Amino acid sequence: MKNLRVSSSPHITSPATTRRIMLDVIIALMPAVIAMVLLYGFYPLVLTVLSVSMAVFSEWVFNVVTKRPQTVRDLSSVVTGIMLALNLPPVVPFYVPMVGAAFAILIVKMLFGGIGKNFANPAITARIFLMLAWTGVMTRFVLPVDLSDGANLFAYFSHGVDISLPDAITTATPMQHIKDAISSGGDPAEGLSALDMFLGRIGGSAGEVSTLAVLIGGVYLAVRRVIDVKIPVLYIASTALFTAIFFADSPYVGEYVWTYLLGGGLMFGAVFMATDYATSPKTPVAVVIYGLGLGFLTVVIRKFGTMNEGVSFAILLMNIVTPLLEKIKRKPFGTPVKGAREIFAEIGAKFGKKSSRDEEGGECVG
Amino acid sequence: MKKSAMPQELKFSMKGKGKIVTNGIFASNPVFRLVLGMCPTLAISTSAFNGLGMGLAATVVLVCSNALVSLLRKVIPDKVRIPAYVLIIATFVTLVEMLLRKFIPALYDALGIYLPLIVVNCIILARAEAFASTNKVGDSVLDGLGMGLGFTLALVLLGVIREFLGSGTFFTGSFGDVEFGVTLGDLPDYSMAVFVLPAGGFLTLGLVMAAINAISDKAAKARDEKHEEEGKLIDEMVREHVENELAETENIAKDEVYAERSLPSSGDDGDMPVGEERK
Numbered sequence: 001m002k003n004l005r006v007s008s009s010p011h012i013t014s015p016a017t018t019r020r021i022m023l024d025v026i027i028a029l030m031p032a033v034i035a036m037v038l039l040y041g042f043y044p045l046v047l048t049v050l051s052v053s054m055a056v057f058s059e060w061v062f063n064v065v066t067k068r069p070q071t072v073r074d075l076s077s078v079v080t081g082i083m084l085a086l087n088l089p090p091v092v093p094f095y096v097p098m099v100g101a102a103f104a105i106l107i108v109k110m111l112f113g114g115i116g117k118n119f120a121n122p123a124i125t126a127r128i129f130l131m132l133a134w135t136g137v138m139t140r141f142v143l144p145v146d147l148s149d150g151a152n153l154f155a156y157f158s159h160g161v162d163i164s165l166p167d168a169i170t171t172a173t174p175m176q177h178i179k180d181a182i183s184s185g186g187d188p189a190e191g192l193s194a195l196d197m198f199l200g201r202i203g204g205s206a207g208e209v210s211t212l213a214v215l216i217g218g219v220y221l222a223v224r225r226v227i228d229v230k231i232p233v234l235y236i237a238s239t240a241l242f243t244a245i246f247f248a249d250s251p252y253v254g255e256y257v258w259t260y261l262l263g264g265g266l267m268f269g270a271v272f273m274a275t276d277y278a279t280s281p282k283t284p285v286a287v288v289i290y291g292l293g294l295g296f297l298t299v300v301i302r303k304f305g306t307m308n309e310g311v312s313f314a315i316l317l318m319n320i321v322t323p324l325l326e327k328i329k330r331k332p333f334g335t336p337v338k339g340a341r342e343i344f345a346e347i348g349a350k351f352g353k354k355s356s357r358d359e360e361g362g363e364c365v366g
Numbered sequence: 367m368k369k370s371a372m373p374q375e376l377k378f379s380m381k382g383k384g385k386i387v388t389n390g391i392f393a394s395n396p397v398f399r400l401v402l403g404m405c406p407t408l409a410i411s412t413s414a415f416n417g418l419g420m421g422l423a424a425t426v427v428l429v430c431s432n433a434l435v436s437l438l439r440k441v442i443p444d445k446v447r448i449p450a451y452v453l454i455i456a457t458f459v460t461l462v463e464m465l466l467r468k469f470i471p472a473l474y475d476a477l478g479i480y481l482p483l484i485v486v487n488c489i490i491l492a493r494a495e496a497f498a499s500t501n502k503v504g505d506s507v508l509d510g511l512g513m514g515l516g517f518t519l520a521l522v523l524l525g526v527i528r529e530f531l532g533s534g535t536f537f538t539g540s541f542g543d544v545e546f547g548v549t550l551g552d553l554p555d556y557s558m559a560v561f562v563l564p565a566g567g568f569l570t571l572g573l574v575m576a577a578i579n580a581i582s583d584k585a586a587k588a589r590d591e592k593h594e595e596e597g598k599l600i601d602e603m604v605r606e607h608v609e610n611e612l613a614e615t616e617n618i619a620k621d622e623v624y625a626e627r628s629l630p631s632s633g634d635d636g637d638m639p640v641g642e643e644r645k
C-alpha cells in the first residue's frame with residue numbers, strides 16, 4: 001500500500017530522464033569525437049577533456065556557492081563541454097576551451113536559472129564569445145595530419161600552448177575559399193572535393209569537418225527520438241533553397257549549394273545545436289519558421305557578412321526569437337476543424353455582407 | 367517608550383545635505399540604479415581613463431545646469447521647459463567641449479561624438495526635470511554633484527574591468543604630454559578583445575549590475591528583518607494600547623449598559639435580556 005501515490009494529472013510516465021537524454025546525445029557525439037582524433041591526433045581530445053571538466057566544475061561550484069541542489073549528475077554540462085570543444089579549431093591554446101566552458105555554464109546557463117532556462121544554446125554562445133574574444137586564434141585552422149606516421153598523433157602538442165601558430169601549418173578552410181570565390185566571381189568548388197568534405201579531410205573546426213560522423217550521430221538521435229527531426233531537415237533544406245535563391249545570378253549555383261551544405265558547421269549545428277530542447281520551438285508553425293529562419297540567416301551571413309561562417313550567429317539569433325515564435329496563435333484543443341467549403345462560405349458571407357452594406361450606404365448618400 | 371521611537375525614525379530620513387550627495391552616488395546611482403545614460407556608459411567605458419574624463423565632463427555640466435535650472439525654475443514656463451533645459455545644458459556642454467579641446471585634446475579625441483551628446487544625456491535632463499526644477503539652488507547643486515560622481519564612479523568601475531580584460535592594461539591614458547598607466551607584462555597578447563567591443567560592454571554592465579543587486583538585496587533583507595523585529599515590537603505596543611483603550615471603552619460602555627439596564631430591568635423580570643439578544 002505504501003507504493004500507492006495520489007497525484008494530480010498528467011499521469012503518463014516516461015522512462016526518459018534528463019540524464020538518459022544527455023547520455024544519448026553524448027553517444028551521438030562520439031562519432032564526431034572519433035573522427036576528430038582520426039583527423040587531428042590527440043591534442044583536440046585533450047582540449048575536449050579540459051572543456052568538459054571545466055564545464056562540470058563550473059556547474060558544481062556555482063551550485064555549491066549559491067546553495068542550490070546539485071545538478072551536475074544530469075550530464076548536461078558534459079554535453080555542453082563536448083559540443084564546445086568540437087566547435088573550436090583543432091589547435092587553440094589550452095585556456096581557450098576552459099574559458100569558453102566556464103562562460104557557457106556560468107553566464108549563459110546557470111545565471112539564467114540552470115538547465116532548461118537558458119535563453120540560448122550555451123555552447124554556441126560560448127563559441128561566439130570566444131570568436132569575438134580571440135578572433136585571431138579562433139580563425140586559424142590547420143589541415144588534418146597524416147596519422148600513418150605514429151608520431152603525428154601528438155603533432156600539435158608543441159603548438160598548443162602558444163598563442164601564435166606558425167603560418168606554415170595554417171590553412172584556408174573551404175568557407176574561406178567560397179568567400180574568396182564570391183568576391184572574385186570564380187568557381188567556389190574549384191580545388192574542393194565533395195568526398196574530402198564529406199569525410200572531413202579539410203581544414204575546419206575540430207569536430208565539425210566530418211559530415212559523415214555528424215550524420216551518424218544525427219541518425220542515432222533520430223532513431224532514439226531524442227531530437228525533433230523536422231528542425232535539422234528544415235534547416236538543411238532551407239539553406240539549400242536560400243543558397244539557390246541568393247546565388248541564382250551566378251553561373252555556379254550548383255557548386256555553391258553543395259559546398260555550402262558540406263562546408264563549415266552547418267551539419268553539426270543543424271543536428272546538435274539547433275535542436276537543443278530549451279531553445280528550440282515546439283509548435284509546428286514555429287518549427288517551420290525556425291528552420292526557414294536558420295537557413296535564411298546562415299546564407300545571408302555567409303554571403304554578405306564579413307565572417308566566413310554564419311551558422312553560430314544564425315542559431316543564436318533564432319534561439320533568441322524562439323519564445324516569440326512559440327506565441328504564434330494556436331487553436332485551443334477541441335476547436336472544430338474547418339473544411340475548405342466552410343472557409344469559402346465564411347469569406348463569401350463576409351464579402352457579401354460588406355458589399356450589400358456598401359450599397360445601402362451608397363443609396364443613403366445618394 | 368512608543369513616543370520616543372517615532373521621532374527617531376523621522377530624524378533618520380532628514381539627515382542633512384550630505385544625504386543628497388550620497389544618494390546620487392549609491393542609493394540611486396544613475397547607471398546601476400536609475401539605468402540612465404546607457405549610450406555613453408556602454409560606448410565610453412572601454413577604458414578607465416575615458417570613463418573618468420566622460421564622467422567628470424558630465425559632472426561639470428550637471429552641476430552647472432542644475433544650478434541654472436534651479437535658479438530659473440520660477441521663470442521658465444511649464445510648457446516650454448524641456449527646450450529651455452536643453453538650451454541651458456547645451457550652453458554648458460559647448461563650454462566643456464571648448465575647454466577639453468584646448469587643454470586635453472587626447473581625451474577630446476577619445477570621447478568623440480559622445481561629448482556633444484552630453485546635451486541629450488538622460489541623466490542631466492532627468493535631474494533637471496526631476497530635481498532641479500522643484501528644489502532650491504543649493505540642494506540642486508549637491509544633487510548634480512552626487513549624480514555626477516555616481517556616474518563617474520560607475521564609468522570608472524566598468525572602464526577598469528573592461529580595460530583589464532579587453533586590453534590587458536590598467537588606467538592607461540595621456541594628460542597633455544604625460545603618459546601614465548600600467549601595462550601588465552604579456553597580458554595584452556592574451557586579452558579578450560570582446561570586452562572592448564559593444565558586446566563586452568553589455569556583458570560587463572549586466573554582470574556588475576547583477577552583483578550590485580545581489581549585494582544590495584542581501585543588505586535590504588537584513589534591514590527588513592531588523593525592521594520587522596522593530597515593527598513587531600511597535601505592533602505589540604500598539605495592540606496593547608488598543609486593547610487597553612478598548613477595555614476602557616468597553617468598561618465605560620458596560621457601565622452605561624448596566625446603567626441603562628439597571629433602570630428598566632428594575633421593573634421587569636427575566637424576559638428583557640432574551641429580547642435584546644435577538645436584536
